[in-house]
């Protein structure tokens with residue numbers, strides 16, 4: 001049991017993500033409901049950054065603006081914005097630091113929230129000032145391994161959005177963010193129990209696809225079943241729902257067999 005768990009834990013996991021949840025005190029009409037920004041750096045931009053140096057000046061990221069289709073998501077004249085930046089998961093962070101994989105205890109919190117927003121600090125090194133304040137205000141512990149990456153990712157996203165004409169300048173965009181909640185891989189691991197803080201569970205490399213992915217019914221322990229992102233058929237809400245349905249079918253099959261035997 002524990003050897004199997006250790007083997008699964010050591011298997012390659014999907015990317016971690018830094019999520020920026022922003023309350024913006026203006027509208028950003030250039031943004032749609034779903035927005036994908038792809039780096040001009042091509043394939044190299046998909047390498048998962050473990051430090052600011054690994055992040056492209058203009059990285060790949062996704063922006064969700066629910067206010068574009070649901071006015072109730074923010075007060076009138078404001079926007080609710082969520083940005084997802086893929087980065088290294090905790091397994092990859094540990095490997096880059098030459099450490100064994102991190103095992104984080106499950107605990108409440110693990111995300112950081114800047115109640116004053118990030119625009120209130122004025123000019124200068126706003127990101128650095130804010131990162132310090134956010135780190136000081138961490139609600140759930142964590143090692144702070146992602147602090148520098150969070151600051152760098154925020155700056156890269158703001159710059160890319162400004163370059164794309166979403167706001168007049170980086171500073172005006174930054175100043176309009178009145179509240180921010182950041183969730184990074186340590187937060188995902190602590191709050192939702194995501195293994196290695198990986199957003200999509202086990203990765204989908206060839207060695208972990210189809211029959212090579214953990215089965216829904218354990219081969220050795222009767223009555224033990226698996227459903228979810230790291231089991232077959234794979235991650236993402238639609239596949240997880242299919243897997244859950246297939247898992248229930250296995251359970252019913254086994255109960256049926258048991259019923260006949262009894």
Ligand SMILES: Cc1cc2nc3c(=O)[nH]c(=O)nc-3n(C[C@H](O)[C@H](O)[C@H](O)COP(=O)(O)OP(=O)(O)OC[C@H]3O[C@@H](n4cnc5c(N)ncnc54)[C@H](O)[C@@H]3O)c2cc1C
Nearest residue numbers: 017019191192193199200227228229230235236237238240
């Ligand atoms: C930021 C982000 C964006 C995503 N975007 C998309 C998307 O756009 N489309 C898409 O299809 N998929 C998306 N996904 C992936 C999708 O959310 C997952 O693949 C899917 O939710 C996995 O389902 P699951 O049931 O395996 O795990 P989860 O949805 O994580 O559910 C597991 C539940 O178990 C709870 N739990 C964990 N450990 C314990 C414990 N010890 N005791 C009690 N409860 C526990 C957790 O709190 C959680 O509620 C995204 C994931 C992330 C992180």
